[in-house]
Amino acid sequence: MDNLKTFEILKKSKKSNARVGRIYTPHGVIDTPNFVAVGTNGTIKALDSKIVEEIGLQLMFCNTYHLLLQPTARIIKKAGGIHKFINRNMPIITDSGGFQVFSLAYGSVASELKSNGSKKADGAVLKITADGVIFRSYIDGNRVFLTPETSVQAQKDIGADIIIPFDELPPYHMKEEALKKSLERTHIWEKRSLDYHLKNRQNQKMYAVIHGGINLDFRKQSCEFLSKLDFDGFAIGGSVGKNKQEMLEMLTFTMNHLPKEKPNHLLGIGDISSLDRCIPLGIDTFDSSYPTKAARHGCALTKSKNILKIKKSENILKFEPIEKDCNCYTCKNYSLSYLHHLYKAKELSFYTLLSIHNLHFMVNYMKDVREKILNDEI
Amino acid sequence: MDNLKTFEILKKSKKSNARVGRIYTPHGVIDTPNFVAVGTNGTIKALDSKIVEEIGLQLMFCNTYHLLLQPTARIIKKAGGIHKFINRNMPIITDSGGFQVFSLAYGSVASELKSNGSKKADGAVLKITADGVIFRSYIDGNRVFLTPETSVQAQKDIGADIIIPFDELPPYHMKEEALKKSLERTHIWEKRSLDYHLKNRQNQKMYAVIHGGINLDFRKQSCEFLSKLDFDGFAIGGSVGKNKQEMLEMLTFTMNHLPKEKPNHLLGIGDISSLDRCIPLGIDTFDSSYPTKAARHGCALTKSKNILKIKKSENILKFEPIEKDCNCYTCKNYSLSYLHHLYKAKELSFYTLLSIHNLHFMVNYMKDVREKILNDEI
Numbered sequence: 092m093d094n095l096k097t098f099e100i101l102k103k104s105k106k107s108n109a110r111v112g113r114i115y116t117p118h119g120v121i122d123t124p125n126f127v128a129v130g131t132n133g134t135i136k137a138l139d140s141k142i143v144e145e146i147g148l149q150l151m152f153c154n155t156y157h158l159l160l161q162p163t164a165r166i167i168k169k170a171g172g173i174h175k176f177i178n179r180n181m182p183i184i185t186d187s188g189g190f191q192v193f194s195l196a197y198g199s200v201a202s203e204l205k206s207n208g209s210k211k212a213d214g215a216v217l218k219i220t221a222d223g224v225i226f227r228s229y230i231d232g233n234r235v236f237l238t239p240e241t242s243v244q245a246q247k248d249i250g251a252d253i254i255i256p257f258d259e260l261p262p263y264h265m266k267e268e269a270l271k272k273s274l275e276r277t278h279i280w281e282k283r284s285l286d287y288h289l290k291n292r293q294n295q296k297m298y299a300v301i302h303g304g305i306n307l308d309f310r311k312q313s314c315e316f317l318s319k320l321d322f323d324g325f326a327i328g329g330s331v332g333k334n335k336q337e338m339l340e341m342l343t344f345t346m347n348h349l350p351k352e353k354p355n356h357l358l359g360i361g362d363i364s365s366l367d368r369c370i371p372l373g374i375d376t377f378d379s380s381y382p383t384k385a386a387r388h389g390c391a392l393t394k395s396k397n398i399l400k401i402k403k404s405e406n407i408l409k410f411e412p413i414e415k416d417c418n419c420y421t422c423k424n425y426s427l428s429y430l431h432h433l434y435k436a437k438e439l440s441f442y443t444l445l446s447i448h449n450l451h452f453m454v455n456y457m458k459d460v461r462e463k464i465l466n467d468e469i
Numbered sequence: 470m471d472n473l474k475t476f477e478i479l480k481k482s483k484k485s486n487a488r489v490g491r492i493y494t495p496h497g498v499i500d501t502p503n504f505v506a507v508g509t510n511g512t513i514k515a516l517d518s519k520i521v522e523e524i525g526l527q528l529m530f531c532n533t534y535h536l537l538l539q540p541t542a543r544i545i546k547k548a549g550g551i552h553k554f555i556n557r558n559m560p561i562i563t564d565s566g567g568f569q570v571f572s573l574a575y576g577s578v579a580s581e582l583k584s585n586g587s588k589k590a591d592g593a594v595l596k597i598t599a600d601g602v603i604f605r606s607y608i609d610g611n612r613v614f615l616t617p618e619t620s621v622q623a624q625k626d627i628g629a630d631i632i633i634p635f636d637e638l639p640p641y642h643m644k645e646e647a648l649k650k651s652l653e654r655t656h657i658w659e660k661r662s663l664d665y666h667l668k669n670r671q672n673q674k675m676y677a678v679i680h681g682g683i684n685l686d687f688r689k690q691s692c693e694f695l696s697k698l699d700f701d702g703f704a705i706g707g708s709v710g711k712n713k714q715e716m717l718e719m720l721t722f723t724m725n726h727l728p729k730e731k732p733n734h735l736l737g738i739g740d741i742s743s744l745d746r747c748i749p750l751g752i753d754t755f756d757s758s759y760p761t762k763a764a765r766h767g768c769a770l771t772k773s774k775n776i777l778k779i780k781k782s783e784n785i786l787k788f789e790p791i792e793k794d795c796n797c798y799t800c801k802n803y804s805l806s807y808l809h810h811l812y813k814a815k816e817l818s819f820y821t822l823l824s825i826h827n828l829h830f831m832v833n834y835m836k837d838v839r840e841k842i843l844n845d846e847i
Contacts (some may be wrong), residue, residue: 108527131504132810132811132814132816133807133810134811134814134816134818136816136817136818137817137818137821138818139802139803139818139821139822140802140803141798141802157814161810161813161814162785162806162810164808164814166785166786166806166810169786170788170804170806170807171788176804176806176807178802178803178807295684335813362589394685395633407540407544408544408547409549410547410549420519424517424518424555424556425517425518425556427649428540428547428548428554429548429555431540431545432511432539432540432554433510433512434508434541435540436510436512436535436539438510439514439515439817439820439821440512440513440514440515440516440517440821442514442817443517443818443821444517449713456612
């Protein structure tokens with residue numbers, strides 16, 4: 092493995108802007124395009140790190156906001172970093188904590204943007220300053236001051252392979268003037284984050300976060316400002332629109348203004364239908380809690396792209412696996428009938444077994460996507 | 470494996486009545502003395518069958534009452550029996566359903582006896598007759614008539630390796646005259662269960678249930694009546710007393726009146742302190758939901774016999790496993806610090822990981838017990 096190399100493109104599709112590539116990290120390679128599962132608290136819900144490695148999930152997303160409050164970055168550093176703490180020997184990405192903090196600040200408006208997979212954020216933002224955000228911990232009530240420097244330091248203590256600069260998350264309905272100010276502040280914060288990161292390098296990559304909401308001029312400004320700086324890749328954040336159409340218009344535009352030679356990531360989007368539409372735009376990685384959340388609601392992902400609802404009573408008579416040709420642990424060992432029974436009985440093992448299937452599905456779906464790009468089929 | 474042989478005693482201790490033996494079943498051997506984990510709904514809580522097999526748990530206890538109502542004995546039979554339904558290739562024992570039904574009938578009094586590991590029993594007993602019990606299903610409100618014959622037929626459809634005759638569970642405070650009547654009825658029901666079982670043999674063993682509460686005369690009568698019948702083994706059921714002293718007096722007495730050449734089982738008792746006192750009496754198997762329930766409450770079993778409370782804040786700094794010399798999956802892969810974090814974050818993976826440790830502990834504890842008996846140390 093070549094740690095000096097950050098990213099290489101192996102193939103550009105003749106049919107679209109889709110590409111197959113490889114991101115190199117100290118904990119191994121990430122084949123792109125790829126799906127990134129969310130493990131907010133340092134665990135993908137209902138699964139443990141060794142199972143997740145076996146499933147072959149190459150990149151896991153952890154939330155700095157949650158880890159900062161518990162167990163704290165100090166403890167994770169003491170443990171030898173997040174990989175040792177959770178015993179994962181594959182790549183990890185952390186966000187800056189900004190998303191959750193501003194979800195608190197802007198309250199229910201933030202929920203218009205996207206679901207953040209956590210209902211825990213019942214803390215309170217005390218003050219937003221030019222330097223950062225002061226908020227109260229929902230764990231112990233302590234005041235926490237999150238700034239570009241403290242966020243990056245926390246992410247250095249946590250020690251993920253890819254980290255994110257501190258940014259502001261403006262709500263969808265923010266007026267143009269306010270959005271402009273927010274964008275300026277975000278750019279200053281991202282620059283400060285990068286400076287702090289470069290002064291304290293420790294074998295981590297930092298992705299900028301492109302902002303601007305659905306205002307294309309702002310997105311362009313953000314691409315131009317951030318791509319001049321020494322970031323290793325780009326994440327597309329902020330509001331991505333109120334529907335898929337708006338999202339695709341914004342992404343098509345934004346992708347044209349991003350450097351092609353660096354990897355990029357779409358924050359918080361990972362449903363199959365969005366993947367199918369965004370991969371041809373050249374997006375490399377996508378994080379989402381969708382597959383594991385769907386599992387906890389009894390929804391199995393299937394190759395037909397239809398959701399199989401485990402709770403449907405007809406499933407009790409299906410003594411075959413969810414999908415006959417699926418070679419996940421769950422499908423190899425258990426019938427749909429048994430899974431239906433476990434779901435009805437509210438057994439914890441159900442959540443584990445269906446999360447395994449759904450995550451395995453995503454890993455294989457993306458393998459298939461890469462194969463199709465290699466064949467110019469996407 | 471010799472299916473004709475039911476049980477053999479390999480060693481009798483010189484120090485006590487403890488013995489090491491082997492129970493033979495169509496799904497493999499059970500080394501005795503042994504601990505039997507409870508998987509009420511056909512799954513040990515937070516674990517799946519393959520993990521439980523890997524841990525080496527030789528006998529699993531399922532509850533006919535719960536399985537009868539959901540997914541129903543009909544569905545399990547259609548699936549090819551409980552082993553195929555839950556994908557377990559090791560021995561299973563089912564009870565008659567009587568325990569849960571009479572817990573409903575006698576309400577909170579039953580909770581004096583022992584906790585049955587389920588809070589679901591919010592159905593209602595409609596009628597107790599000479600033939601059995603009519604109750605309402607908590608799943609769909611349907612009337613269910615449980616009799617010696619329907620209970621045994623359900624257990625034949627479910628298809629466990631060891632089954633239990635239908636019995637009445639009198640509450641601890643039942644007066645002598647009523648207890649006497651209950652015992653007579655239980656004996657009639659058990660005889661009817663056995664007759665039905667023998668007429669419909671299908672490679673299952675049936676253990677009688679010795680009753681009589683803490684009345685030693687009644688226990689003696691129960692032993693004498695039931696040991697004359699063609700049962701394959703004996704379970705000790707009913708009230709075992711309001712404290713350990715009462716239980717031990719009753720068990721010491723009862724064990725002296727049971728045939729030594731057949732295996733015996735103590736129903737619903739499995740904490741370490743009880744095991745330590747009951748094994749020297751010659752009891753072979755013990756079922757309990759204690760280790761998995763303790764896990765869900767954050768209590769880890771340890772070799773020092775002290776409970777380690779995961780939630781204690783000092784554990785966040787313990788980057789070593791629960792027990793350094795434990796070779797369970799959890800201790801091999803995760804630190805006490807990480808487990809503490811998962812517990813505080815209420816992550817489902819915590820319940821799985823600690824249940825693995827506790828069940829692994831029990832399996833090893835019993836291996837050690839057998840070793841000690843072989844060396845006349847117990």
